[in-house]
Amino acid sequence: MTDRTQNPERTDGTADAGTGAAPLLTLDRMSVRFRMRRGRYVAAVTDVSLALAPGECVALVGESGCGKSVLASALLGLLPENAETAGTAHLGELELLGAAEAELARRVRGRRVGLIPQSPAAHLTPVRTVRSQLQEVARELTGTRGKAALRAAAEEAAARAAFPADHLDRYPHELSGGLAQRAATALALVGGPPLLLADEPTTGLDRDLVERTVDELRRQVDDGHGLLMITHDLAAAERIADRVAVMYAGRIVELAAADAFFGAPGPRHPYARGLLDALPERGFTPIPGLPPELGALPPGCAFAPRCAHATDACAAVPALASGVACHHPVPAGTAPPHEPHRRHGPADAGEKQVPTQRTDKPGPPQRPESVDAR
Amino acid sequence: MTGLPLAPMARMAGRRLLYAVPVLLAVTFGVFAIAAASPFDPVKAYAGTAGFSASQEALDQLRDSLGADDPFVTRWWDWLTGVVTGDLGESTSMRQPVADVIGERIGWTVLLCAVAFAVAIVAGTLLGVLAARRRGGLLDRAVTSVAYALEAAPPFWLGLLAVWLFALQLDALPAGGLTDTGTDVVSFGQVAEHVLLPASVLAVSQMPWFVLYVRQGVGDALDEDPVRGARSRGLAERTVLLGHALRSGLLPVLTLIGTRVPELITGALLIETVFSWPGIAAATVEAATSVDFPLLAALTVLATAAVLLGNLLSDLLYGLADPRVGFDG
């Protein structure tokens, strides 16, 4: 595992964004691990390199527990005390991972980097109404003063996130899951940060709301903000993202343009393909095997134990080369798994997602034979 | 828009008012009972030192005239019926009507306790937040150690120390009384100057609980997701501490407002003695040991009322502070 002699390939940078502007956020071999009892470590994020340009949206997808949220937290310095980081994450000139708490608190969070946390209900202060929390953020971040102005600011932010105004005076525990999600989105949008980290911003929302939220976020991106959207909702990702980063066991295993990823030629990493195949509108079959234990990763490719294509070569960690980190990537040009997908844009905003036609009603998904990883 | 949930608050207050009646009955009855069961003898207490040399005949006469031989239930009932008709009875130990005894002194006790309590709550909360901000830091360790040490220090002892330091060494504050010993004029300035030391000592003696509970509550809240959420939004550290961590960790502190009232009264009782403060609390011990039933009952009612009010206040406040609790009590 020490064979990483070659310079890590500078991943494709900002080319895809088409703007040519300097990247907003540049991650270079960023890693996060958690110190556990008895000197053990959990490697939640490993050697992630990624650049995000203004006006670009990268969707970060991956199996649950692969380290997406940890990555976002690390960028804001919100990791628990037992976390350790390595590598760098530059936000313009500022290196985020090593930045002082005061710096992050005063100048970065909310102002330059916004976060829509996962589990929004848990991240709201339970003893204060949504309105008071929105007004507070407005006061602190935008300097809005005066009762009326604050009310207006709060209501405007709520409206942007489709949070119903008549629910503003509720306490977090009186909100439904979707309402809490919208409240969290509203809170993150108040400061208008150039970079937005959205961790599952669409959970708990119905289709209409997902689209409204996604469109609102896309509007932000089109205004020149950068968006790192962590999501399981591939339809939403497809609708908004310029590029897709696929994460597996803490590493980025594929980084591709969204059209290519969702349309032709489709994903090239076996895990990414498996992920798409698991969609209910597609095969609805889970990737076999258990998710890896981040505390005891196998040497080499972490996906190998679950991979049908695995060979001896997989005993070495594959580098991310031309957008995919795999010793046996699906060659570009192989037939896409399914019909082409649409890109985002106003034109198709109203168009409803057509689920995969099912000729006959399939039984419930069968549990695949698990590949014993151990 | 919605303002305070006045209706449920009013309902709760009303309910408490109703419950206050049986509580008061129970407490006064209980106090009459234990006072009667106690070995204190009202006659000996009345006689004071004169009792040591008093003749048996004189004592018997006194016993008779004080009604000391009546069973306590009778005395309680007499007292109760008297109170209903607006007669608080006459204090044997003070040789005065109870209403006069209390009327003369209650104001000063309320003043002392109110100032001390306000100081204790505000200062305690601030110190607690500061300590919680950096748990395990120097300030935290200093504040918590002092808080624990203070909790072990009886108020009268702190009082002596304070008098020694502020009145004697620094000559900054008067050492006791309501006004300067040379004057009887009760002016605002005089009282303000004189209340400072006793109130501070009382406040300091009450502070450890507030400090440590705020520290605990805020410290725990700081580790939790809501604070993480607040931080991620870019709120200033102060806002995070006061607006989120403190708000979440406030519940036990509000509870303390109610539960510390008895301790406050106990503290006042000692502080008033030490600082020659002309309040009512100091009379409690005398009323108790001389089994001065009418006065004792009146003082108990006052203490009970203070406790019930404190509890009501804290219940109302925590219904407001934590909507999950509500106004159900």
Added chain:
Amino acid sequence: MPADSPPPLRLRAITAGYDRRVPVVRGVSLTLAPGEATGLLGPSGCGKSTLARVAALLHRPDAGEVLLDGEPVRGWRHRAPREQRTAFGVVFQQPRLAADPRLTLSALIGEPLRATGRRAEAQDRTGELAALVGLTPDLLARRPHEVSDGQLQRACLARALALRPRILVCDEMTAMLDASTTAALVAAVEDYRRASGAALLAVGHDRTLLERWCDRTVAWDELAPEAKPAPSG
């Protein structure tokens, strides 16, 4: 399963909410047939979770009736007999809030067994359930804040299955999960249902998923003709 057996769960004209004056759920009726999987779709904030809580005997409705195996339910929460409560396996919408932060995942999963006095089984069954939902052993010793939301949701599913419920109520169980994990958990649920014949009420927003998963998918407005439009439109 005999066709004439009474429906395991039947909600009749349920009106429920948090303030009697403005109920959230109005006059909703829903029946789960034996062994049937019912998907419930509805706009966000319309009252699905509330209804799910009513169905699982966790929230007392203001009006209406809940019939369990044809028998009207008389008490809710602790007033309901334990057999009635444990007939349900509930996966809550927000795993972070639904998990006691003090319990390790394995304690969390085994808790229902311990609570019902089956301490002896707890150890083995926890391992079994963890494997079923795809939780690796290293996660079992951790506490909720040390795992990802998806991992926690898996544990919550395992907990819901611990007592082998006759009726599963899954409130947006898969909202937190990636496609593959979703498929895996749905497969786990279906495995269980096949083996036990349990009925399922799956609440969700994803029509595709629910249609693929459930025997029947109903939309919220079909349940309650007079229901007002959802607050969030």
Added chain:
Amino acid sequence: SNPDADDDSGGSGGDGATAVIGVSTEPDTLSPLLGYGKDGNSKLFDGLLARTADMELRPALARALPEITDDGTTYTYKLRDGVTFSDGEPFTAADVVFTYETILDPGTNNPSKGDLEAVDSVEAEGDDTVVFRLKYPYAAFAERTVLPIAPEHAAGKGDVNTGPFNTEPIGTGPYVLDNWRKGEKLTFSANPGYWGGKPKVAKLTMAVIADDDIRATRLRSGDLDGAILPPNLAKTFAEDDDKQTVAATTFDHRAVTLPTDNPVTGDLAIRRALDVAVDRDAMVDKLLEGRGKAAYGPVPTDSEWFAQGTERPYDTARAEKILDDAGWRAGDGGIREKDGQRASFTLYYPSGDKLRQEHALAFAGDAKKVGIEAKVESGTWEVIEPRMGEDAVLAGGGSPADPDFDLYPMLNSELAGQGFNNMASYENPDVDTALAEGRESGDKAERKRAYDKVQQELTENPGYIFLTHIDHIYVVADTWRGLTTQVEPHEHGFGSGPWWNVESWQPAP
């Protein structure tokens, strides 16, 4: 009751000196009818008689000492003319009669009415003569008439037990009450119309400070002009140039009761051994910082009533010999035994009284040295009282006015076990006879002989081990000249201390 109601004190700053005195307790009442000032020096009131610094009786409201007739059963007082109460009303014989009759009235809750037990009737003869008739001859009766006189017109109104006169007194005395803020202080100002002349100290404040240490601190901070202090705190002012220490000799004794019914303390050998085994001088030295005297009986060694030659020197060898001779042999743990009886008893002291605690511990320490164990316990009087019959108590008392006041209730076998009288249940027929003689005889020499006999008997059969007589110590600012004290009793309220005659203080030049 409004605390700032009367404020005529503002002007007094200019025309006279003020004195602020720290006292440890405040009176329950200021009404003489309920016992206030019954031993004189009440400031607000005068009695028919008063005492001089030497405890001699002198006339006050009476023009002269009483005329005693009918074998000592009739006392006739002629009253002073032109005396008015502070409200301007004249003082008459009716007020005297009112005062004494009210006190003796069964409805009046005056616990010390027993002091006047001998009185049969009080009558006014005209406006200026009062005649007391006694039930029996009582040599010490005149001493009782230092009792303050209350005005009938003011004190007669309202309930005598709880009426306003208790807190708003009117008297003929050198001072009038300005304000009494309970728990804080009492302020007095000089009575301009005082028959004895307006006092120089125009304003007198008694600050109520219960705690000795706080009192000392406030005295040091200049807040007080004078205060009573325990010896160890008074010592800290010894080097202070602007403070003078005034020690009052007293009749205030500390003694250990030896209950007759207890097999150990009732044993004559134990009693006599203990009597010589205690190191009284060390106690005076160490516990009282030298401010006191060794006590061999209730009468202090420097009193004219003291029976010379009854001092018992500290002599452990003698104590051991007495015990050995009586058959108390060393046993377990150094404690003696006799016929299976361990020489061990319990000694109570009233909890909270530090000085008595120290005496008790010192006593126990001394007793242990000769093989007698005194287990020291504390308790409230309520705890102690029922046990006084079997357990020893560290008692205190003493009244200087007349030896009868102390000796009779303490030693008379008739009073054994009655309340706090004769706590040790002392029984000695010779003593009983001598006490009666002393009480009834009008002849001083005869009385002296009788009381000598009593004191002699106490050396033979000590029912109490007297330990010390305690000086009362007052520390006063040096701004006053010619401070004196009276010989003080056990109880020292307002009337004791150098301010017993504050009305005649002179400021320092």
Added chain:
Amino acid sequence: MAETPQAAAKPGAPDGPQDATRWRTRGTGRKSVRTLRVRTSAAVVALAVLAVLVVPPLVQLDQQAVDIGNKLAPPSLSHLFGTDDVGRDVLLRCVYGLRVSLLVGVVAALVATVVGTAVGALAGALGGHVDRAVMRLVDVFASVPHLLLGIFIVALFQPGVWPVVASVGLTHWVSTCRIVRAEVLSLRGRPFVDAAVSGGASRTRVAVRHLVPGVLPQAGLAAVLMVPHAIWHESALSFLGLGLPPHQASLGAMVQGARGALLAGDWWPTLFPGLFIIIPTLAVAGLAGAWRERLNPRRRSELTL
């Protein structure tokens, strides 16, 4: 939260992803200090317990031995802590006093905490009418001024350890009770309680397994505070003349009894018993603090003893 990050707290562990990676942590590495403190606390507590259990029976010295000739002797070789105002050895009395004070403090704190937590959890968990009735009963207890009850109890019996313990324990559970109840009220509406109810947990089980653990830190804090508080309460009773008899030296009474000596400049009879109260209190507080941190699920993983 750390203000400044620390670079490379540890070299990459063998099983870390990169041996050569430089890891930084935002923690401040205060753990070692904390560990040291916990160990010191444990040592002090152990020492105190040892002193209390072993010294008195072993030494067989008479702590009452009065020697007024040698009163207020400053610390010396024969009396390490000096002597008090009747010449008793301060060190010896401190050790005996620790025994009594710890007994009073710990037992009273235990009583108050156990009763308070049980009643508070019961009222909070059941809610409704039970809660109201119980809480009004609690009000009755809270309303009798503590010291008053103490005076009556002590007067009713002879002054001694048990009346004092009773007078502290019987009144002070009220605050614990209310704190616990409030917290339970707030906890019992949380979704995880729903989950437990649905999992078949009985009321008791919910209370014991889910609610009480949540309030233990608060209750534990009250317990720790109760120890010194009980000690002062006892000394307040002796201030009013109702404390323990002299053969039961108690630290609180020693401190309070030596005020006069302190004013006269003799510091040792005050200082040493004062330290004997404060140091064990701080040690117990240190241990309890560590225990509370262990209860905090988020800190637990960091703390090792």
